[in-house]
Amino acid sequence: MTVGADKxxxxxxxxxxxxxxxxxGTVHALEDVSFKLGQGESVGLVGETGCGKSLTARAILRIVSPPGKIIRGNIRFEDKQLLELSEREIRQIRGNQISMIMQEPKMSLNPSMRVGKQVAETLMIHDKSLGKRGAYAQAVDMLNAVSIPDPKHMAKRYPHELSGGMAQRIMIAMMLVTRPKLLIADEPTSALDVTIQAQIIDLINNLIDDIGSSVLMISHDLGVVAETCDRVIVMYAGSVAESGLVRDVMENPQHPYTQGLLRTLPDAIDPGQPLYSIKGxxxxxxxxxxxxxxxxxxPQATDRCSSQKPPVYDVGPGHQVACFLHEATSPVAGTSVGVQL
Ligand SMILES: Nc1ncnc2c1ncn2[C@@H]1O[C@H](COP(=O)(O)OP(=O)(O)OP(=O)(O)O)[C@@H](O)[C@H]1O
Ligand SMILES: [Mg+2]
Structure with a gap:
């Protein structure tokens, strides 16, 4: 486990x-977002719709488009400060060392190209020494590796001829051919039905275990994150509320928002009782x-909470929470000042 081990x-x-x-007007979409992701670690990013999960991923890849602008911060990936790289330098990292699987696989595939050819082209971009034939054969192997039945035949299909689950498998094959060091999976299963969701999550987990990639798994579903990730970051309205090992956060949530979020999980509700929702x-x-x-x-806010931003407190090993309730008992976590851009 890499919590706290900066190197x-x-x-x-x-x-x-x-x-x-x-x-x-100005939308303050992300404010003071800070977190770390260790080598080989899988970290879940959770929170309600609109809280800034996808935007965080887009900022990491530097694909925030106008009128959006990254106005402050540092993003370090290995020894590189991503916000300081030239457009050409960041392009070499994007889709190569950091890959992203999107929520809507069919939107990300080229509708007018057979899927086998699409995977083959990605392979050829990654490995310039590959010829067309060799790349196509490898592409069919990749389809097999992501459990696509009859891959030779399926390689000849267009994206619209595939089910959502099949299209997502193709996307995963395309993302993994480059053996990325970091895979960002943005709600990779939310457009799929429940039985297929579990298969896709298993598939991602098995493949990243083989490759040794780190994963940032974005989901509004704490259940998915609990099953698949080492650590979890809980976001609320553009800021990080709490982060820690999945076990610590699930069993001992410290932020009132996380506590509310956990109460909304169907498992936390007794049969016959109404579903819980956070008021407001x-x-x-x-x-x-x-x-x-x-x-x-x-429910526990005081006057100060509306006027003063709470610092981040260390409430346990690798467990941090941004809430004044911990002021008396926990040390403030290391603070740093982001670079104004
Ligand atoms: N083009 C835009 N113009 C103005 N605000 C925007 C724009 N795009 C995003 N935002 C703001 O950024 C916020 C974060 O959006 P983001 O897509 O990251 O949410 P999310 O957590 O991924 O939600 P979801 O679970 O629905 O995918 C939005 O609530 C919105 O306020
Ligand atoms: Mg999103």
Missing amino acids: NNLLEVEDLAVRFYTLR TVPNLMDEPLGCRFAPRC
Whole structure:
């Protein structure tokens, strides 16, 4: 386990802030997002819709498009500061050392190209010495490796002829041909039905075990993360509320938001009882984030929570929480100042 072992961290995100400058005003979409991801570790990023999970992934890959802008922060990947690289340098990392599996596989595939050829082309970009034939044969092998039945035949199909689960398997094959050091899986199963979801998660896990990649698994479903990840980062309205080992966070959640989120899990509810939901709605991200963004919905908030931003406290080994409730008992975690961009 790599918690706290800085030299083993593959990725370190520090004080990341992203804003959207729209005609209606400035959207403070990410504020002070900091987390680490160790070599070979799988980390889940969870939170309600709109809390900034995909945006965090897009910022790492530097594909935040206007009117969005990364205004502050550091993103270190191995020995490189990603926000300081030229466009040409970041392109060499994107899709090569860091790959991303998207929520909607069919949107990411080229609709007018047979899938075998698409995988073969990705292989050829990655390995310039491969000829067309060799790449195609390898592509068929890859389809086999992601458990596509009758891969020779399926390689000749177009994306619209595939089911969602098959298309996601093709995407996974394409992402993994480059043997990325970091795989970002953005809700890779949310468009699929439940039985296929489990198969795809198993597939990703088996393949990354073989390759030794680290994984950032984005999901709104804490259950998926609990089953597949070593650590979890809980986001709320563009900030990190809590992070720690899955076991610690699930068994001993420290942030009132995480506690609420866990109560919403169907498993936490007795049969016959109504489903629990956290009262209130997510804040308007156009408002300047003064205090804790969860304060208006928090059952334990005090006056200070609405005006002062809580620091991050160390509440256990590798377990951190941004909440004043821990002020008296826990030390403030190391703070750092992000670079203004
Ligand atoms: N083009 C845009 N203009 C203005 N705000 C935007 C734009 N794109 C994203 N945002 C803001 O960024 C926030 C974070 O969006 P993001 O897609 O990262 O959420 P998410 O956590 O991935 O949600 P989901 O679970 O629905 O995928 C949104 O709530 C929105 O306020
Ligand atoms: Mg998303």
